[in-house]
Amino acid sequence: MRKPLNFLLVFLFSLQVFAQEHKPIKWAVRPSAGKTFPLTTLPGGHITDGLIGFSGNTYYWQLLSVSWFFSNNWGAEFFFNGNHASSVGNRYNRFVEAVEQRFGDEYYTTPSSGAIYPYLSALGGSIERGGIGPVYKIEKGNFLFIGRAMIGVTSFYTDFGYATLKEKGGNERLHVHWSARDAVKDYFTFNPSFTFGYRLSRRIVLDFDFNYWLYHVGTRYTETITNQYTKEISKQTFQYSGLINEISLGAGFMFILR
């Protein structure tokens, strides 16, 4: 046990000995990827859960991140990353199951939703995040530490849902519509993050990222059931509201432009 420990200590101290003196970083881009874990997530349990293109448990990839340091330590950064989870991609199936579970005993159900065509872009995934904020950098030989306090936006889709219900053993027909009004929901997000990096060369840094995400989601779905014979309409709402806490762990490379 002592041998590996001694080796590690010697290795770490020797890095300082062999460390080159680098010019302070002025401009850098930082593509990275990783996984996000929910500490608290969106409360649900409604028939409309499958219409929301949201999950706290996602993979992320960050293709766009630019840092500019106007002094040796201080700078500013902009980032945009995409997030996706298989549970977001197949949420239409969950919606169909939820409709069948709620109405299937009495009615033949024919659901449809915009969620059948899951939105997934190469850049933004299905849940998009972007932010801007001040950064503080410490460079020590080949080692690099960056702390950030970013503010930005987390965006995801809330699709409409629709179902025609035909009574089992009878002629009654109902139309059910679920709507969250605006299709895209944007939520103000606070995002402190840290990056620990090691210079592999003059321009390339291997970095490990830790992100904390804090934002409040508040949206609601309105369910409208219309009897196709009597034209009677009944409505109810499903509230989605809660403070979301997530952490992300990832790794990537920082490319020093100047």
Add this chain to the structure above:
Amino acid sequence: MKKPAIFLITIFCLRIFISCCDCIETVSLWYTIQTVATRHIDNRGAEPVYSDSGTIPARAYGIKINLYLQQYALRNRMNLMGFQSSFATSCDCPPEFLYLPQDTITGIRIIMLDDSAVPAESDETARFSVLFYTSYISVSDFLQRNPEEFYEQASEYTIELYIMKPEGISGEKRFRTEISLSGGRTVSTVSTPVNLI
């Protein structure tokens, strides 16, 4: 001032010529309703089942009306202008053929025939609604709709009526369906017996 005006008019004319489409004049034809036939609808399941007999729950009962059509005359159109239709600024040509109803449906009556009851006949139209796509509309609302026009020759036209007020209907019944037409004619048919439970 003249030169810009000529320039603009030229562009406008060029645009019209470019936009002009070589569309064929629509041939309009009359169709008329010749006869009517009905079948029973068993609507217990996810999709309706059509039959000529059997036992059907009254709350899942319906009548399928088949109107058999006949194209019988070319509709004359007066062309006082002496010009073919031009479709400048749009390339959406009208249909090649248009089949229009010569006489429209002005009334639908569903008469229930019950040999065991006195009186033996009763007008039960108010119990029924017309299925229009996935919604129900009343018979009177259905009659107020624009009459059916077809772009292709159609041999029949279907109306499905479903019983929405089944209370008090049970036993073996027959239904006489009467279709009144705007020309004064009435076509009717009597269904085979059905046992409503």
